[in-house]
Amino acid sequence: MATAQLAPIAKDFKIADVPVNLMGLVLPALTFALTIDRVLNGLTRPFFGWVSDKIGREPTMLFAFGAEAIGILALYKFGSNPVAFVVLTGMVFFAWGEIYSLFPSTCADTFGSKYAASNAGMLYTAKGTASLLVPLSSVLMSATGGWHAVFVAASVMNALAALLAWFVLRPMRRKQLEEATAQRPAAFDYGAAAKA
Numbered sequence: 001m002a003t004a005q006l007a008p009i010a011k012d013f014k015i016a017d018v019p020v021n022l023m024g025l026v027l028p029a030l031t032f033a034l035t036i037d038r039v040l041n042g043l044t045r046p047f048f049g050w051v052s053d054k055i056g057r058e059p060t061m062l063f064a065f066g067a068e069a070i071g072i073l074a075l076y077k078f079g080s081n082p083v084a085f086v087v088l089t090g091m092v093f094f095a096w097g098e099i100y101s102l103f104p105s106t107c108a109d110t111f112g113s114k115y116a117a118s119n120a121g122m123l124y125t126a127k128g129t130a131s132l133l134v135p136l137s138s139v140l141m142s143a144t145g146g147w148h149a150v151f152v153a154a155s156v157m158n159a160l161a162a163l164l165a166w167f168v169l170r171p172m173r174r175k176q177l178e179e180a181t182a183q184r185p186a187a188f189d190y191g192a193a194a195k196a
Helices: 006-012 029-053 059-077 082-096 100-111 116-131 134-144 148-183 190-195
Strands: 020-024 025-029
Touching: 020 029, 020 059, 020 082, 025 134, 025 148, 029 059, 029 082, 029 100, 059 082, 059 100, 059 148, 100 116, 100 148
Parallel strands: none
Antiparallel strands: 020 025
8 A cells, every 4th residue: 555555645645746855855755755665665674684683573573563553643644744754654664664574584484494485485475465455445545535544444454463473473483483492302412322
């Protein structure tokens, strides 16, 4: 929704062509927002990969999805200001791109590296499948007469993803790791065997 509906949202906010000056760069608000999307989407992947290596996959997902939920609501509330529109879409896009580093690494951590590429490919199909829901945002907007319900639904879905990462994925992975560790054969003690 964020990418596909950004132009109609900017037009409805009546700021699509309003010039925005940030750090000496002046572009129309919509163009600026779409440009920042590409830049931040590239930066977010190594950033969140690094963060997840430091604090763990699930805490990083909790933070990123939570930030995106807040960013989406803030975009709805303050997005009619052209500068806020550009900055808040940047925040949403930055939080959104974390899935490309966290999901494949979480999958490999959980299921091993043997089929990591195939598993990551299967995960990526979820994005394609989710894109089938984008037209529903237009239907929802038309049915309600505005973007409010769409923003709320997107924010709630992100908040739900954050909570699922913490309360479902984290305990599931912890249990799976404990079971895998318990099933490993004990390490052979060569020193004790040599003395015997």
